[in-house]
Amino acid sequence: MSTTDRPVATRPSAVVPEIEVDPGAFRHLADAQMNVELDTGDMVLNLGPQHPATHGTLRLVVRLDGERVLAADPVIGYMHRGYEKLTEYRPYPQIITLINRIDWLSSFANEVPFVHAAERLMGIEAPPRAVYIRTILTELSRIATFILFLGEMGLQVGAMTPAFFGFRDREHVLNVIEGATGGRFHPNFNRVGGLKDDLPWGWIAECRRTMDIVFKSCDDFEDLLMGNEIFEARTRSIGIIPADVGTSYGVSGSNIRASGVDWDLRRDGDAYLAYRDVDFKVWTHPDGDSYARYWVRLQETRESARMVLQLLDAIPAGPIMAKVPRVIKVPEGECWVETENPLGQMGYYLVSKGSTGPFRTKIRSASFSNVSILPWLLQGVYIPDIITILASLYFILGDIDR
Amino acid sequence: MADETPPEGNGTEAGEVVEAAEGAEGAEVPALGEREQALLDRLAAELGDGVVEHAEACGDLVVRVRPDSWRRAASVARSELDCDYLSFVAGIDWMPAEPFRGAPGGEPSQPSQPSDTAYGAAGSAGRFQVFARVQSTTDHHGVTLKTDVDESDPRAESWVEVYPGADWHERECWEMYGISFDGHPNLRHLYLPSEFQGHPLRKDFPLLAREVKPWPGLVDVEGPAGSDEAAGGDA
Amino acid sequence: MTHLLAVDIGWGWTLAIKTVVVLGLIPLGALILGYTFLLKMMSHMQSRLGPMDPGGFHGWFQLVGDGMKFLQKEDIMPEQADRRVFALAPAVVVISTFLIFVVIPTGPRLVVKDLDVGVFYALAVSSLSIIGVLMAGWASANKFALLGALRAAAQLIAYELPLLLAVVGVVVQAGTMNLNGIVTAQQNGAIFGWDGLGNPYILTQFVGFALFLVAAQAELTQTPFDMPVAESELVSGYMVEYTGFRFLFFFIGEFGTAFAFAALAATLVLGGWALPGVHGGTADLLGPLVLFVKLMAVAFLIFWVRFTYPRLREDQLQAMAWKYLIPIALANILVTGLFKVWL
Numbered sequence: 001m002s003t004t005d006r007p008v009a010t011r012p013s014a015v016v017p018e019i020e021v022d023p024g025a026f027r028h029l030a031d032a033q034m035n036v037e038l039d040t041g042d043m044v045l046n047l048g049p050q051h052p053a054t055h056g057t058l059r060l061v062v063r064l065d066g067e068r069v070l071a072a073d074p075v076i077g078y079m080h081r082g083y084e085k086l087t088e089y090r091p092y093p094q095i096i097t098l099i100n101r102i103d104w105l106s107s108f109a110n111e112v113p114f115v116h117a118a119e120r121l122m123g124i125e126a127p128p129r130a131v132y133i134r135t136i137l138t139e140l141s142r143i144a145t146f147i148l149f150l151g152e153m154g155l156q157v158g159a160m161t162p163a164f165f166g167f168r169d170r171e172h173v174l175n176v177i178e179g180a181t182g183g184r185f186h187p188n189f190n191r192v193g194g195l196k197d198d199l200p201w202g203w204i205a206e207c208r209r210t211m212d213i214v215f216k217s218c219d220d221f222e223d224l225l226m227g228n229e230i231f232e233a234r235t236r237s238i239g240i241i242p243a244d245v246g247t248s249y250g251v252s253g254s255n256i257r258a259s260g261v262d263w264d265l266r267r268d269g270d271a272y273l274a275y276r277d278v279d280f281k282v283w284t285h286p287d288g289d290s291y292a293r294y295w296v297r298l299q300e301t302r303e304s305a306r307m308v309l310q311l312l313d314a315i316p317a318g319p320i321m322a323k324v325p326r327v328i329k330v331p332e333g334e335c336w337v338e339t340e341n342p343l344g345q346m347g348y349y350l351v352s353k354g355s356t357g358p359f360r361t362k363i364r365s366a367s368f369s370n371v372s373i374l375p376w377l378l379q380g381v382y383i384p385d386i387i388t389i390l391a392s393l394y395f396i397l398g399d400i401d402r
Numbered sequence: 403m404a405d406e407t408p409p410e411g412n413g414t415e416a417g418e419v420v421e422a423a424e425g426a427e428g429a430e431v432p433a434l435g436e437r438e439q440a441l442l443d444r445l446a447a448e449l450g451d452g453v454v455e456h457a458e459a460c461g462d463l464v465v466r467v468r469p470d471s472w473r474r475a476a477s478v479a480r481s482e483l484d485c486d487y488l489s490f491v492a493g494i495d496w497m498p499a500e501p502f503r504g505a506p507g508g509e510p511s512q513p514s515q516p517s518d519t520a521y522g523a524a525g526s527a528g529r530f531q532v533f534a535r536v537q538s539t540t541d542h543h544g545v546t547l548k549t550d551v552d553e554s555d556p557r558a559e560s561w562v563e564v565y566p567g568a569d570w571h572e573r574e575c576w577e578m579y580g581i582s583f584d585g586h587p588n589l590r591h592l593y594l595p596s597e598f599q600g601h602p603l604r605k606d607f608p609l610l611a612r613e614v615k616p617w618p619g620l621v622d623v624e625g626p627a628g629s630d631e632a633a634g635g636d637a
Numbered sequence: 638m639t640h641l642l643a644v645d646i647g648w649g650w651t652l653a654i655k656t657v658v659v660l661g662l663i664p665l666g667a668l669i670l671g672y673t674f675l676l677k678m679m680s681h682m683q684s685r686l687g688p689m690d691p692g693g694f695h696g697w698f699q700l701v702g703d704g705m706k707f708l709q710k711e712d713i714m715p716e717q718a719d720r721r722v723f724a725l726a727p728a729v730v731v732i733s734t735f736l737i738f739v740v741i742p743t744g745p746r747l748v749v750k751d752l753d754v755g756v757f758y759a760l761a762v763s764s765l766s767i768i769g770v771l772m773a774g775w776a777s778a779n780k781f782a783l784l785g786a787l788r789a790a791a792q793l794i795a796y797e798l799p800l801l802l803a804v805v806g807v808v809v810q811a812g813t814m815n816l817n818g819i820v821t822a823q824q825n826g827a828i829f830g831w832d833g834l835g836n837p838y839i840l841t842q843f844v845g846f847a848l849f850l851v852a853a854q855a856e857l858t859q860t861p862f863d864m865p866v867a868e869s870e871l872v873s874g875y876m877v878e879y880t881g882f883r884f885l886f887f888f889i890g891e892f893g894t895a896f897a898f899a900a901l902a903a904t905l906v907l908g909g910w911a912l913p914g915v916h917g918g919t920a921d922l923l924g925p926l927v928l929f930v931k932l933m934a935v936a937f938l939i940f941w942v943r944f945t946y947p948r949l950r951e952d953q954l955q956a957m958a959w960k961y962l963i964p965i966a967l968a969n970i971l972v973t974g975l976f977k978v979w980l
Contacts, residue, residue, distance in 0.1 A: 045780050053869045077593035120460050156869045158948025164683035230947045247487040249567035263539040334522045335460035355515050362492040372570040384950045387870045
């Protein structure tokens with residue numbers, strides 16, 4: 001099956017072509033021939049909203065010819081919580097609680113761009129120590145998210161063991177996040193202008209130990225899956241996203257880096273957090289297939305662990321909260337802040353009218369755009385490849401539905 | 403500046419804030435304005451009078467284009483500005499929010515927005531706008547494009563031909579704001595059930611949960627940093 | 638054969654005992670494999686905590702708990718289902734498993750029916766389960782189940798061939814299709830004149846053994862060939878609509894067949910019930926135990942692979958059968974035949 005020779009990016013997406021054959025409409029023999037050709041007894045299969053491969057409530061309406069996909073239409077919204085509306089009814093501190101729940105595997109990373117947008121509009125800056133702790137926790141959430149992916153991907157291609165390793169090793173990282181923030185999934189730790197608390201005593205040493213576990217875990221996954229012939233057979237040249245198609249769909253993060261686009265907002269975007277002080281490599285892979293996406297995430301997990309170690313060494317002393325007014329009022333203006341989240345580009349377009357809450361918050365979540373390429377990507381693949389592709393794109397339903 | 407600049411002069415105010423913010427971070431982001439000026443020049447050269455107004459918001463270029471240049475702006479951004487990456491397409495409703503039913507001036511947990519109409523960066527001709535952000539993955543620049551949408555017949559040109567990824571964004575915008583997109587292949591509901599009535603993100607669409615039961619509000623707000631406590635994880 | 642342990646107790650009693658043994662053996666075997674490998678080995682391999690907890694010592698109670706759960710569950714039948722076929726399918730699957738055990742010898746005289754075409758029979762009845770699987774998939778009125786059943790049919794048919802061809806080498810070497818005969822041939826054989834261990838055919842038929850294991854893995858629809866059930870794709874394939882006791886039937890069928898195939902492999906290449914130098918009544922007494930130990934060793938391999946590998950795709954699975962397994966099996970037969978003729 002070749003996915004490279006398809007027409008690029010001009011196809012209108014999300015359309016399930018209605019193949020309706022009306023025998024009366026064919027008057028000529030040529031038409032009748034077409035009739036025979038079209039009438040292959042295709043079947044519509046509902047993958048989801050409750051299906052183990054959709055990690056939540058994504059529904060894929062798939063039109064099948066045998067095991068081959070003719071058209072796929074993702075149906076989303078089963079988990080839509082209307083966060084953009086809710087933010088218009090809440091003050092900034094409460095919104096931080098809300099946006100924790102967008103991408104719930106890396107909640108801390110969600111908070112950062114929003115808080116950052118508010119801080120920029122207010123013209124304040126978090127103290128260096130807070131910036132460093134934010135960076136460390138963001139990278140820790142990235143590690144936690146990716147370790148789960150590295151295991152989960154195994155489960156989706158049928159190997160059970162890596163999934164359990166993934167959950168087991170992620171637990172260590174979550175424990176560290178919990179140690180600092182008090183929350184395993186929803187830290188709600190950021191405040192406009194800084195952080196809620198300083199790090200507890202002994203946390204840095206604990207975090208270093210955990211990074212050793214992370215490195216070992218990455219080696220485990222590499223041994224278990226990357227070298228496995230079956231895994232390669234299932235993922236190589238499956239679900240190829242060409243770079244130009246990917247970008248025009250807004251695919252971001254590791255998914256687009258696996259297509260050879262050397263673009264990481266930590267390095268290339270506006271300076272945010274402490275990434276300018278860290279020496280790190282942006283991993284890319286030229287292939288753009290599921291294997292490349294797995295490979296890139298594996299390398300990025302290691303890279304993040306290295307970054308955490310660097311940051312732990314360089315963490316400055318000082319306050320963790322800038323001087324902010326008692327009631328946070330953001331001056332009039334609008335601001336776009338984007339960050340490189342584990343799942344891709346996360347951005348907030350914040351429009352303020354000088355009140356205690358935003359006037360409009362456009363939440364640009366990574367998975368939404370990453371998944372919007374599915375109708376294009378899934379044409380012509382087999383059912384098992386759907387699962388591989390879904391798993392390798394790695395989306396979180398909360399991040400799609402917001 | 404365009405003729406429909408609101409009396410409040412909101413654009414300039416936003417500019418001041420930006421300058422203040424830039425003062426804090428200016429050392430880190432050198433020569434950003436220069437790059438944006440170049441972007442704007444190229445955009446203006448291609449679109450001509452299609453560019454209505456421009457502004458800078460938080461160091462980013464915001465360009466407002468005429469509605470009939472909306473799709474052209476996208477193709478120019480893609481081909482001339484190397485903005486190969488579509489970040490999002492979204493709508494905005496500039497109508498002042500209804501004042502909160504409770505205490506005058508609002509309570510701390512319920513932000514009360516100013517009741518006068520003010521438009522954001524680069525202004526607006528009316529209540530509705532569509533704005534979108536495109537970026538370059540090679541040169542790492544980005545631009546926010548805005549266009550005005552007529553309130554009585556809200557419609558804009560679709561970007562799907564230029565950026566296929568605009569499909570879902572425009573569907574979302576359509577169901578949330580009721581803005582139609584000309585040239586969109588199938589404008590149907592994305593998030594909401596197909597029988598849903600109304601456009602939830604419009605400012606005159608009430609948040610029904612608050613109508614049914616007012617937010618307890620004050621209970622939550624304490625310290626200077628607003629140390630609200632989350633009611634436990636729900637994942 | 639009317640003797641059981643050299644005591645003539647009449648054909649009626651013999652038949653009754655045999656029936657009870659076979660009927661008891663399958664669930665017992667399934668339970669043993671389920672407990673040992675599914676619960677214990679897998680838990681250790683995957684760092685699972687749950688199955689190691691209930692009951693205190695090593696989670697011994699887990700299996701009982703699982704069984705009780707199945708018994709308590711409501712028996713649900715989809716409204717659109719073909720009710721009779723739906724109800725019959727699990728039974729068909731399990732019956733095919735029962736039938737394999739008829740010919741597997743656990744001692745010189747401890748065999749239910751010592752058929753001359755034992756190998757042929759065992760492999761033939763093992764493929765009966767396809768019918769049950771197809772029935773289940775079709776009757777469930779569920780697209781996932783149908784896809785799973787069709788996959789299962791395609792896969793089981795494709796892997797019948799390498800399974801049979803892999804065994805042919807053993808049959809050629811032993812010169813008989815009688816399973817007891819194959820065991821005896823191994824027990825009385827000699828390796829280059831040294832008969833201390835007999836001649837377990839794994840030494841000469843290692844290729845056949847490997848092929849047999851691969852094909853058996855596919856016949857058992859276990860990872861890496863578990864597309865018919867494919868948890869992450871088809872949810873549970875043809876079993877998706879089955880609950881409670883009916884599901885338990887499939888479960889027993891799956892693990893019982895694993896038990897049977899392990900026993901078959903142990904008999905064919907590991908010498909079955911035989912220990913070197915043990916004959917007669919002692920062999921009858923020790924036989925079941927010896928076979929059980931060898932069988933568990935084979936089952937360990939089967940389950941080890943199951944818990945380690947990812948799943949192939951359906952087309953890759955077919956390619957593997959037709960492009961690799963069958964040619965290798967044919968070459969193996971040729972080589973075995975040449976040796977048989979010239980040595």
